[in-house]
Amino acid sequence: KAGVTQTPRYLIKTRGQQVTLSCSPISGHRSVSWYQQTPGQGLQFLFEYFSETQRNKGNFPGRFSGRQFSNSRSEMNVSTLELGDSALYLCASSLGAGTGIYEQYFGPGTRLTVT
Amino acid sequence: SQQGEEDPQALSIQEGENATMNCSYKTSINNLQWYRQNSGRGLVHLILIRSNEREKHSGRLRVTLDTSKKSSSLLITASRAADTASYFCATDAASNFGNEKLTFGTGTRLTIIP
Numbered sequence A: 001k002a003g004v005t006q007t008p009r010y011l012i013k014t015r016g017q018q019v020t021l022s023c024s025p026i027s028g029h030r031s032v033s034w035y036q037q038t039p040g041q042g043l044q045f046l047f048e049y050f051s052e053t054q055r056n057k058g059n060f061p062g063r064f065s066g067r068q069f070s071n072s073r074s075e076m077n078v079s080t081l082e083l084g085d086s087a088l089y090l091c092a093s094s095l096g097a098g099t100g101i102y103e104q105y106f107g108p109g110t111r112l113t114v115t
Numbered sequence B: 001s002q003q004g005e006e007d008p009q010a011l012s013i014q015e016g017e018n019a020t021m022n023c024s025y026k027t028s029i030n031n032l033q034w035y036r037q038n039s040g041r042g043l044v045h046l047i048l049i050r051s052n053e054r055e056k057h058s059g060r061l062r063v064t065l066d067t068s069k070k071s072s073s074l075l076i077t078a079s080r081a082a083d084t085a086s087y088f089c090a091t092d093a094a095s096n097f098g099n100e101k102l103t104f105g106t107g108t109r110l111t112i113i114p
Helices: none
Strands: A005-007 A010-013 A019-024 A031-038 A042-050 A053-057 A064-068 A074-078 A087-094 A110-114 B004-007 B010-014 B019-025 B029-037 B043-050 B055-058 B061-066 B071-076 B085-093 B108-113
Touching: A005 A087, A010 A019, A019 A087, A019 A110, A031 A074, A042 A064, A042 A074, A053 A064, A074 A087, B004 B085, B010 B019, B019 B029, B019 B085, B019 B108, B029 B061, B029 B071, B043 B055, B043 B061, B043 B071, B071 B085
Parallel strands: A010 A110, B010 B108
Antiparallel strands: A005 A019, A019 A074, A031 A042, A031 A087, A042 A053, A064 A074, A087 A110, B004 B019, B019 B071, B029 B043, B029 B085, B055 B061, B061 B071, B085 B108
């Protein structure tokens, strides 16, 4: 079975721009969650999608949004980028809803640099 | 905010020795998971232990959970160079019922010296 894939792997953007990151879950997994990892704040939960519905959301501003498609693929969007948005963005998929309940399978991440 | 904190923040041991990492958390949990992350890459799930369990094993890994002390430990026996990585505990707070989500700790950076 193919693992979780994320595209692109690396991205450089300018402050004020917007960016869209993509995540393809493991086949059969219906839950996709997103995390931001920075040296200062560590790993922080962004949101979880299950069956095309946002099931849970972390404490991030409205500039961070996401969606999930009928094939369970997910995208996250960050608008009006700030320097502090530079981070490794990780996507994870699991069989069922609730990241705390199920084993999470992580993708390799997208390294976003905002200049 | 971080729910869990790992201790120590960094650990260096000789290959073949055992490595022990600890995780403390603040609120009651439904379960606790341990993950490994190789430098700047995705996380790999190691073990999930439920709040009513005290110990779980998986290969060279042993995880214990003490809910009265709100702490967990991860023991890696007979360490190998390939075990060099950061290790994170992640908790699902009991208050999250119906809204379960993982909150990650700060991580322990483990270095195995060949």
